[in-house]
Amino acid sequence: MVSSSLPHADVIVIMSGSAVFKERGQRAAELYHEGRATKIVLTNDNQQSGWSSDEQRNIPYQELAARYLRREGVPAAAIEILPEPVSGTYEESLLLRRFAEASGIHSILIVTSAYHSRRALWTLKRVFASSSIAIGLETVPPGQQAPRPATWWLHIRGWQMVPGEYAKMIYYLLAY
Numbered sequence: 129m130v131s132s133s134l135p136h137a138d139v140i141v142i143m144s145g146s147a148v149f150k151e152r153g154q155r156a157a158e159l160y161h162e163g164r165a166t167k168i169v170l171t172n173d174n175q176q177s178g179w180s181s182d183e184q185r186n187i188p189y190q191e192l193a194a195r196y197l198r199r200e201g202v203p204a205a206a207i208e209i210l211p212e213p214v215s216g217t218y219e220e221s222l223l224l225r226r227f228a229e230a231s232g233i234h235s236i237l238i239v240t241s242a243y244h245s246r247r248a249l250w251t252l253k254r255v256f257a258s259s260s261i262a263i264g265l266e267t268v269p270p271g272q273q274a275p276r277p278a279t280w281w282l283h284i285r286g287w288q289m290v291p292g293e294y295a296k297m298i299y300y301l302l303a304y
Contacts, residue, residue, distance in 0.1 A: 134264020
C-alpha cells in the first residue's frame with residue numbers, strides 16, 4: 129500500500145473498479161466534503177452490475193458510482209463521467225492524461241483501493257512523467273469491500289484480489 133500526498137487538486141478521480149466502487153466512492157466523497165477538490169471524475173471500465181428489476185436493465189458501474197456519490201452528498205453538477213471505456217489501469221491513466229490536458233487541469237487526486245495503490249501510482253507516474261500535471265493518490269482503508277491486509281488470505285475476495293494484483297504488477301513492470 130502506498131499513497132502520495134496532495135492537499136488540494138483540481139479534480140478527484142475515482143479509479144475504475146466495479147467490485148469496489150462503494151468504498152472508493154465513499155473515500156472520494158469524504159475528500160470532496162473536506163474541500164480537497166470541487167469535482168469528482170469517474171472513468172468507465174465498461175462493466176455492468178446485475179439485472180435491475182426496477183429499471184429493467186443492467187446498470188453500468190460508473191452510473192452506480194455516480195448515484196452513490198449523490199447519496200453521499202456530492203452534487204450532480206460536481207460529478208463527471210468520462211464515457212470512453214478503459215480496460216485497465218494503463219489505459220485509464222492515458223485517458224486521464226488526455227482529459228487533464230484537454231481540460232486545463234493541473235492537479236489530480238486519485239482515489240483507489242489499498243491493494244491497487246502501488247501499481248496505480250507506478251503507472252500514473254510513468255504516464256504523467258513528461259507533463260506538468262501533479263498527481264496525488266489517496267487509498268481507501270481496507271476492510272469494507274476489500275479484505276484487510278493481515279487477513280486477506282482468509283477471504284475468497286482476498287484470493288480474487290491480492291494474487292491477481294501481484295500478477296498484474298509483474299506484467300506492468302515488463303510491458304510498460
